[in-house]
Amino acid sequence: MGKTIINKSSLSISENGLEKKTSSKRLEVLKTYKIYIGGQFPRTESGRYYIPVNAAGKKLANVCLSSRKDFRDAVVSARGAFSGWSGRAAFNRGQILYRMAEMLEGRKAQFIDELIQQDATKAKAEKEVNLAIDRLIYYAGWCDKFQQLFSSVNPVATSHFNFSVPEPTGVVSIIAPQDDSLLGLVSVIAPVIAGGNTCVVLASETKPLCAVTFAEVLNSSDLPGGVVNMLTGKPSELVSWFVDHMDVNATIYCEKDSITQKMMREKSALNLKRLTFYDKVNWYSEEGQSPYFIMDTQEIKTTWHPVENIAGAGGGY
């Protein structure tokens, strides 16, 4: 990709006769960074790509420049995966998130290497990967517990058993943080899928390597195809599609860009999407993880269940 290395092998005749000499330099096999839709790794339908560079000016890779049609396809996958994922036992979702953490642990070295390529120091890269793994474990634990915390049984005057429980909102579109390209990414995806939603994620534009590799982790960790869909490309081009698609129920945005935020507020009103801005969160701190992040993409459903009014049993529920 990108560069061509011409590998010359030469033949020379020694005194002993014909002797074959091969060059010790081999062609490096560069990885193609593709997007992740519905459990497959297609190239963008647009055929476009871009080349992010690091601070030292080194070209990182050829990365897909996704189009609105990739997003459209990803939403179809996410919608298709929703009933299966939200219908799973919460405990099973926890198992799968834990499995994701295990797979990430197994490929730690690769993530550290990619973060270093994207300008992180070794110490910072190691810290970021470790925290990302721990964050998956954290949300794996919450999968079957946040419901108890945020559900309630409500006292009502009539003879009804009245209770409220959180339910996943549906398909969530996420524009992942630009800076913390692995930790930020994991921190926004994990609570969304822990709660039973499916999502379409736009990775960091300038630092996309970890996102694509993380998609490979997802693909090998029992997560059903379509639950997480990963696109790479320019937020400036895609945000408006992320926020005005009628089949998306919630959108998460992590930048402080107030003009974009205003545009998103207006467009999200079209189908009354939930819109959440994580523009002040420090993903490295304690406040970077909390069950309240799960609740940001949950709906509260209240049920009035008629019960017999038993004489003398009193009111309440």
Place this chain on the structure above:
Amino acid sequence: MAAGSLTMLPDFSISPRIDQVGVEERASRFTKRSIKKEAKMNGLLLVLNMIDLTTLEGKDTDGKVKQLCYKAMHPHDAVPGLPTVAAICVYPSMVKVAKKALGDSGIKVASVATAFPSGQAPRDVKIRDTKYAVNEGADEVDMVISRGKFHAGEYNFVFDEIAAIKEACGEARLKVILETGELGTFDKVRRASDIAMHAGADFIKTSTGKIQPAATMPVTLVMLEAIRDFYYKTGKMIGMKPAGGISKSKLALHYLVMVKEVLGEDWLNNEWFRFGASSLANDVLMQIVKEKTGVYQAANYFSVD
């Protein structure tokens, strides 16, 4: 009737052989056309207007059929000026309900008949089935051919049966379902098409929708070419109805391209071309709204048939 006007019927056992590789290659070419903006919008409206909105389930009720008829007349009232669908396709027992619900909207009522979908019944039962549907008010009859007899080589039986049903139809237009998924090869599809057209079919139709595979582009191409050859030979136009498995607008537009390039514009209206589908209508509506608003749509905002 076509058969009567011909001095001699062809020998159906020597219907043209079909080059499978060639047909599949040709059919795939139709999917490479780029149809955008205004042409796409006109195509979508045409597709909507060509749909035979179908419900053929054991669990159909009067209420379900009435609801479907309302959908046929008012596909999506949020967008003014949309065309209606072409017809409602139901079982004979539901014809009266559909006819009444549709009133003078101009939408046709098509009824399947002849022991649909298997066609495994004696001829007199099939004829009574057809007459019942027509008496109830069906404008069009969708019959199935006897695939078992066809496979056994009893082409005369199949021919006579179609001719008998055509007679029972009276004024109603007859669509002949070949059930291509059960025929096996393109050669047999071509042969069955020739038999149906010579026996008096007004339309030939791919499938019942109960068997997989249903309509595909290659099999439809084979049938369109049979129609074209028949037209050149007799001067009589025959309609085409692919049914089953066409649920996306894009695919439907590919079919329109195919019809235009094989048969020409004379066939590009609901008099001569239909889509048998139930979920296609909503996808077309979603695309129309997307084109008008610029915003991708969600199924939640469109009526469930």
